Each structure stands twice: as structure tokens, then as C-alpha cells.
Amino acid sequence: MAKGEMPRLKAENCMSCSICAQACPFGCLTLEVPEGSRDKRPLPLLVTPSCCTGCEICVKACPLNCLVMEVGK
């Protein structure tokens, strides 16, 4: 893990199963409906980036490979 890396969602793969959010031991991820969403499906969102330790638990937990680690902006 490079310093400052955080999970980024590849939304096109995500099926809103929330496995990632449940796996995160720090409660950093929550599921929210993106503004303007047509299908009203909630997607995982890093609500408090500062709480993310970059542990990658969420990335490994996601069965659909929707999360990748990237240096946060």
C-alpha cells in the first residue's frame, strides 16, 4: 500500500451489496444514493476519508472487484 491510498469505487461494477461497508472495521464507508441518480441505487461512499487507514479490507471483501486503492485527492 502506497502512502495515502484510499479505496475508489468503480461504480459501473457495483451492485450495492454493502459487503465492503460491513467489512470496514472503522465505519468509514456508507451507502448513499448519488445526487441525480436515475436508478436510486445507493453506492458506497467514503464519508470520512480521514478515518480510512488504507487497510484494504473493503477491497479484499468486495466479491465484484469494484474497489481499487488509489492515492486520495
Add this chain to the structure above:
Amino acid sequence: MKGYTGKILWVDLSEEKTWVEEIPEEVYTAYLSGVGLASYILYREIPAGADPLGPENVLAFVSGLLTGTGAVVMGRWMVATKSPLTGGWGDSNCGGTFSPAIKQCGYDGIFVKGLAGRPLYLLADHREARLLPAEDLWGLDAIETEETLMERHWEKKKPSVVSIGQAGEGVSLISGIVNDGGRIAARSGVGAVMGSKKLKAVVLKGTLPMGGQDPVAIHALSREFSDKIRRYSLPGLIKGSHVALGGRLLGLSPFNPSLDGLMFMPLMKKWGTSGTNGMAANMGDSPVKNWTGSIKDYNRPYVAAVDPDHIAGLEVRKYHCYSCVIGCGGICRIDDKTGGRYTYSHKPEYETVSSFSSLVMGKDLDAVYEINEMLNRAGMDTISAGHVCAWAIESFEKGLITTEDTDGLVLKWGDLQTIKALLEKMIRREGIGDLLADGVKLGSERIGRDSQALAMHCGGQEPAMHDSRLDPILGVIYSVDTTPGRHTTGSSLYYGLTKLWRQVSWAPRSGWHTKHSEYKASREEALKTLASVAYKQVVDGAGGCLFAMISGVQHYRVFDWLEAATGWGFSPDDYMHIGRRISTTKQLFNIKQGIDPLAAKMPDRMAGLPPLTQGPLKGRTVPVEAMIAEYFQVAGWDQGGCPKAETLEALGIDILEGGNRHGQG
């Protein structure tokens, strides 16, 4: 990790203490986890004749073996107990986030016994479990309780909370246990058991990792299923009325087609279970007018009134249970529909819509939204409550009860405002509501005057919104399943969709066939029943979802997921053997508790005696006694429903040695 933690948490409310029991691997290989593990523990722990509302009864909250392994649509939690409604095995199944939360505390289940001397709630994480006073929560509805406890205990990770509302506190025998803002494990009277124990809530906030033996294989299976779910969506131009028309054609057809269950998934994605409102009504699946009528009684205006597009129009967000890639749930904004009483609500399920529409001849979806939220908050089963109302209206119509009994309420078919008032009384146990809050069996017995004949129940449990005259195997399940009156254990429809014969050597093939052929007692229909029952135990042991299950074993690959998680080297037949073991253990539980396996036979009305004179089920009669006899035969149970000695030996139920088996000892 093999999908299970090998530990359960015990809570004794009388002593206000907790401890951990380690469960040997052979219990999991014999019973899986989930409802199977519960059957093993409850058979062992609950003595014969225990009062369901007394200290000896055990209330089990269990997770599934595949929950948390990366397998998708495997997030159901289950409650099991001795049911105060039936006196026998009781369980209920619910989505939300509670199932992984149990495992993240390090347990496969939480087993609660004793009676608290004061209201308490359980707070647990992976380090400790504590009982805390709940006097300040007593009297709150389930959603208020959940919100209060969330605020109190949310530090880093959001806790998972299950609780009872006023119905459970009042020990209503038709009350359930609620989580995730109104999703409810509603059946078997599990809320009454929790209320009798004065356990207001369970709050879980563990953060332990979960997993199975081969995560790469598990994830690959999950991606395969998810890709199929993603691909199949309904185009926007398909409306609810089109689905209803499909139901009309199915109702008219002399054949039952062989369908790929995957075709139902777009319906679930778009509308959830309410997508079948019109279809079920048109094909004869929805019971009408307390099981006396048919869709012909009010036909098109009804189908238009319950059109799922009305509900979809109120949806502000989709709702997925933990690990679910289908997402049949949704949150609706209903303040305009409820005069501002409630702002948001889970969208009403098909069962709820039908309970307060076809069953009571209602056509007022706005009232259904309010009733749905009211009952979810109080923690009362909408199916059972709907049956109580239908019975009350028919009894009133026939003069068996009057306004003197109903505290002045004039009960009429379709009058949902009065039904709402009756339900309020039931929640508060006020006046006639006190008599009726324990379900239609006890309610009708309390009223007497021959009104029991109008009470539709199977051994005390009100049946679901699926007509046994449409689906004869369902009639067998309603009558003699270990949890009678339940629609989720098996049916002709589910069997055809799950396509078990593709993986299970002894499961008979079911292709296109005449409807007429289902109404015959035969070994083939009995084997379908047995396979449905056994497979549902496997799915409930895994933590799976009924709706994903009906997509078929070729898509929702439960056996393969179990193998990837455990590495046991079991075949589908081996897992079905476990399913039969679980079902038979539940039957032994009932016999130990003094239940006559034939006593819950569905009322004649539900079997089509006399048959309906119009509608899609016109002339249909289910030969239920003969079908039960065939089912017991293939299950290896005697004609009284007691498992035979050779069956117990073949199923290896010697693991229960030392327990009070088969009514002996």
C-alpha cells in the same frame, strides 16, 4: 475459516449473565449453521412441555454459514424458538445487516434463555457482551428504539440493532422482531417470546473479519451470479399492468410452464415483491375475502389499485439487504399518503399488500402504506394481522360478533379506515384488540359462537398470501411442515424454478405439465415436496434468500458456494441429506413438545372444500390427506408423522443422543 466461527453466545436473562459455548465441527458438518445449528441446540436445550413464554424457552438469533464469506445474497438472519402460536418449532427469517453483525462479534448465533426481572437490552461486540437496563426504551416503537440505540452506541462502525415494538412488549403472539428501520422477522410469534423475556433489543458492534476457505472461488461464483442479475433488467416501457396481464394468461392456461427463475429477478429489481401484486391476483395466488372469493369478485379495479407502479412512484431510494445484488427493497416517501403521520417507510411487500387488499377486499393502497408502517413500528406480523381482520369482518357480516364486541366498530369488507382502527386496538391491547392480538386461532376461540370455523390458520399460524388451491404442494407444506402455515418452505412453483433435479440425483424433473397433474397424490409430487423442504433447510443453514433461491440452482449456486467455503468435499446429495436431517430434527422437536404432526392440517376452505365456483381456481380441490401420506412415506416418517427408527439411523441423528427423542424417555 470455513464460514463459521465455532462459537455461540449464551445469555441467561434471569441470572443476567452471558457465556460462550464452543461448537464442535461435527455439528456444522451435520447441521450447517443458521437454522440447522438452531435446530440442534434448541432440541437439546428446550425441555418437553416448556412454556413458550417461560424461562425455559430459548430464543436463538442465528447467522448463516455463507454470510460474510463473500457469497452474495447470503445475508439473512433467522430467529428460532418454541413458538407460542403453534406450541412447536418456530422460526422467522429476515434481511438487513444483523446476520453479518452476529459473526463480526465472533459467534454463529446468540441464544437467549431465562426471563429478565426488568427490561434489558444486550450490547455485544467481539470483546464482551453486556446486559443493560432498558426501562427508558420500553414503550418506544421499534424504529424509535433502533434510532435511540444507534445514537447511544455508534462510535466508529454503525451498530446493528434488532428490537421489539409495542406488540412484542405486550406479548402479542403475532408479533415479530424488527431491524433496519422496519424490516421484520414476523412469523411464529418470535416477538412475543422476546417480549416475555423483557429483552427490548440486541445491539451488535463487532468488527471481526469473516470468511470462507477459498475466497477466490467464492468470489468467482458471486461474480457469475451478479453478472446475470446485472444483465437482466426490464425495459422502462414494461409496466406493472403488463405483469398483471401475464398473470391473467397464466391463470387461464391449462399448463404450468417450465420457467427460468432468473426471469423473476428483473421484477424484483424494479418493483420488489409488490411487482407480483396484479400477477398473483390474476392467476389465483392471492387469497380473496378470507379465502371465500376470487379475483372475479372485484377484478380489474383491484389490479389497477394495487399496481406496483404506484408504489415505485413513491420510492426515493432502493434498499439492499447485506450482500444482496438484487435489491428488492426500497424506501418510500409517504407523508402525503398518511396525512403527515409518517415520512418514510419500507415499501410494502406483496404479502402486506395482499393481506390488506385481496384478503379483506380493500382497494386503498394509501391506507396500506400507513398500516404497513404502523405494524412495522409496532412489530406486528402483517400476514397474521390481515387474517385476524378478515376473520373479524366475516364474523361481523355473519352476525357472530356485533358492535358490542367491537367497541362500536362497524366492520365491512374493504373499509381500511375501520381496519386501521381495529389494528390500533390490537397493538395497544385495548378492548377487542386485546382478544385479537394473539392471532386468529386464539381470538376466535375467545369469541367462540362458532366463529372458529371462519378462522384461517394451520395449527395456530395464519397462512401466507399464496393460495394452496393454486399450488397443492403448498397445501401440504401449510398442513404438515414443521412450521405450519408458512409459504417459504416449499411449493410446486418454487420447485419448478429451483430446478433441483439438475444437481440432486433423486429430485424428479419438472418440465411443462398440465395443472391438473399437480392435484394428484403421487410419489413424484411427494419427492418434489421433500426436495423443496430439504433444500430450503440448506439455504436457511447457509443464510440464503428465498428470492435468489428461486432463480435456480444453475444460477444461485448454493452447493458450490458451500463447498468453496468449507472444503468438506460434499456433493449436492450430501447437502440435501443435511437438509433432511435438519427438517427431521425440527419434526423431532415438535414431537418432543407434544405436537401432533397431523393437527395443523389446513382448513377445508383452503383445500377447496367446497371448491370455488368462479375465477382461476374454480373447481380446484387439493387431495391434501393423500398427498400428506405420500410425503410422509418418502420422508421416512410413519403415517402419524413420526420419523421412523431407520430414518433416524440413515440421517445420522444419533448426534442428538442424550436428548428426549421421538417422545421416548
